[in-house]
Amino acid sequence: MGDWVFPAGPEYIPYVVAMVGALVCFEGIRQSFFDRLTPQAIKSKRLHLMKLGLTRKELLSLATDRDESGLLRRIPFFGSIPNKMRQAGMTMKPSAFLSACGFAVAAIMIIGSVAIGPLGAAAIAMISGIVIPATVVNIARKKRVARFGLQLPDALDQMTRGLRVGHPLNTTLVNVAATMPDPIGSEFGYVADQIAYGDNLVDAFGALARRIDQEDMYYLAVSVGIQHGSGGNLGKMLGTLAKTVRQRAAMRRKVKAISAEGRISALVLSLLPFLIFGGTSLTAPEYYPSVQDDPLFMPMAVAVVLLVAINFFALRKVANFRI
Structure with missing residues (x-):
């Protein structure tokens, strides 16, 4: 068999x-x-x-x-x-x-x-x-994650002001939840609820970082964990972090503006083979069908598509920067 x-x-x-x-x-x-x-x-x-x-x-x-x-x-x-x-x-x-x-x-x-x-x-x-x-x-x-990142510095500044005037941490979180719009208002409200129902500060902010999965939020969670374990001025730490997050956001926008020409060039170069193919098919409909029976036509077509895909990902890698 x-x-x-x-x-x-x-x-x-x-x-x-x-x-x-x-x-x-x-x-x-x-x-x-x-x-x-x-x-x-x-x-x-x-x-x-x-x-x-x-x-x-x-x-x-x-x-x-x-x-x-x-x-x-x-x-x-x-x-x-x-x-x-x-x-x-x-x-x-x-x-x-x-x-x-x-x-x-x-x-x-x-x-x-x-x-x-x-x-x-x-x-x-x-x-x-x-x-x-x-x-x-x-x-x-x-x-939503991008909107959360834009709201985070303002939320940290609001928490810093509350801590400096003597409000407890949970009160500052409740104030952020009540005054700031979604998504950061809702997410900080969940953090306040977790703390109110028995979770410690580090676990609550760690859960928020995992929920949002945003880079700056992970920095906040780690900073809160370090401050909670070693002690120190939480209000000052939050203020410094707000300044850092805001500067990183400004740097991202600056890099995006500087690299705009490169990203547009990468897009044009990636679309150019398809535009040529479409234009040729419209102006000379018999151009490709006349050679498609050739044994080398299919291997060459596959090779061209692979090279175009490699070109797209290479240009995308060159023109995109992570800050």
Whole structure:
């Protein structure tokens, strides 16, 4: 009896996509009905929820209750979606979001297979049901984290002034939560709630840094931990950190302005091969079809695409600076 070989032709790609969509649907439905999470996902509008009647303990559970185990977290692409949704301030349950993505993939596969064929349906299903929703979450997360970084120096200055006039630390955190807009107002409110319910200062700021996953917030968490362990003037330390964060933000903007020409040049050079291909196809439609039967056409086309991709990533690396 010969060895069995798994068929891996392109005709099986739609079935693989459908299977992934079914797994995502199953995991989302399982989490919706059987997870031990609260029925709501993390909320970014903390003060609005307090007006709706939620207690501080319930609000705190929304920020800290997360299931760190399960099948979902072992999936490379989908495992980070719950954390990214939390960092983006989205109120939708991750399980409901993933279920919607899975249903979208399955529906597009069923309808598209009849209309345009299985391969085209698989491509559209992956883009519409997986790539686009994940991109939306990533963009929302990036905007919220960037907004948090812009608000952080002002929040630290406000805490510094409160500590200098003799207010306790928890009072200064509550003042920041009450006076500053989302996202920093909500996140500092969660820190105040954690401290009020028994967590120490270091753990509360460490949890905030992990929730936001922003570089300056990690600096704040480490600084608070060092000051808490060795003692010292917390107000002065926060003031110094606010100045440092503000200077780093100004340096980022300056570097971004200086490198604008390089980034535009990199974008133009990366798009130029595609523009040439499109222009040639429009002005001379028979140019590429006349040589596509040549044995060297496909290897050369693959080589060109790879070189264009390498050029894009190399130029992107050169034109982007991390401060």
